[in-house]
Amino acid sequence: MTKLFYAAFVYMGLGVASGLFYREFTKANDFPDGQFTQLGLVHTHLLALGFIVLLIVLALEKLFGMSESKLFPWFFWTYNAGVVITSAMMVWHGSLTVLGQESTAMIAGIAGIGHILLTVGMVLLFLALRPGVLAQQAAKKAVPAGS
Template sequence: MTKIFTAAFAYMIAGVLSGLFYREFTKANDFPSGDFTQLGLVHTHLLTLGFIVLLIVLALDKAFDLSGTRMFTWFFATYNAGVIITSATMVWHGSLTVLGQESNAMISGIAGLGHISLTVGLVLFFLLLRKRVLAASAARQSAPEAAGLSR
C-alpha cells in the first residue's frame, strides 16, 4: 500500500508541476493563449490517471487486499509505464507545438505504446479485482453456512 500511496503523491506533484511548466513555457515562448497544445492536457492526465486513479486503487487495495500478488505487480508496473510514457510524449509533442516545430510518426507511435500499456494495466487490474471481489462474495456466502446459520 505504501508504493501505491507514494506513486499517487508523485503523480500529484508531477501534475501540479506540469501545469506550471505549461503556463511558463508557453508564456516564455510567446505562444498565443487560445491556441491548442498538448501541454495543456498533461496536467489533467497526470492528476487523473496518476493521482486520482491510484487513490482509488489504494482504497480498493485496502478493501480487497490486492497488492502483494503477482498480477498486482504486473498491473502496477504496466499501468505506471503507460502513464509515464503517455505523459512524456504529450510533453514532447506539446513542446514541439509551442516551439513551432512539427511532430512526427515516431512520437505518435510511442504515445500509442503508452496507451496500449495503460490499457493492458487496466485489464490486469480488473481481472485481479474481479477475482478478489468474487472470492470475498463467496466467503460472505459461506460464512453463515459454516456457522450453522443457513437460511
C-alpha cells in the same frame, strides 16, 4: 500499499508541476492564448490517470487485498509505464507545438505504445481485483442470515 501511496503522491506533484510548466513555457515563448497544445492536457492526464486512479486502487487494495495476486505487480509497473510514456510524449509533442516545430510519426507511435500499456494495465487491474471480489462475495454467502 506504500508503493501505491508514494506513486500517487509523485503523480500529484508531477501533475501540479506540469500545469506550472505549461503556463510558464507558453508565456516565455509568446504562444497565443487559446491556441491548442498538448501541454495543456498533461496536467489533467497526470492528475487523473496517476494521482486519482492510484488513490482509488489504494482503496481497492485495502478492501480486497489485490496485492496478493501475482498479477498485481504486473498491473502496477505496466500501468505506470503507460502513464509515464503517454505523458512524456504529450510534453514532447506539446513543446514542439509551442516552439513552432512539427511533430513526428515517432512521437505518435511511442504515445500509442503508452496507451497500449495503459490498456493492458487496466485489464491486469481487473484480473488482480477479481479474486478478492469473488472471495468477499463467497464469504458473505457463507454467513447465515440473522447471525
